Amino acid sequence: MWVVQSLPFQRVAHRIASTDAQPSISNGIFVVVTGELLVDEEQNPQRFTQAFQLIPEGNTYWVLNDIFRLNYG
Incomplete structure (x- = not known):
């Protein structure tokens, strides 16, 4: 079984670069976020993209x- 506590880092911070949102079906919201993950406050941030749909x-x-x-x- 994979356990989150076994990951090789203690802390992750997010630095958001952009957030875009638009209406979706059934009064929902489609969201796209880009930014960087700062793992244990390292000097080498990891770029990321996340897209999700929110339903009321x-x-x-x-x-x-x-x-x-x-x-x-």
Whole structure:
């Protein structure tokens, strides 16, 4: 079984570069975020992109889809 606590780092911070959102089906919101992950405050941040869809339910939202990608190169 894979356990998050066994990862070789202690802390990850996010530095958001951009956030884009647009309406989607059933009054939802499609969101795309780009930025950098700072692992244990290293000097080499890892670039990432994340896209997810928020669906309204009552006074809150839940995530229907979530795609996270580290961008190497």
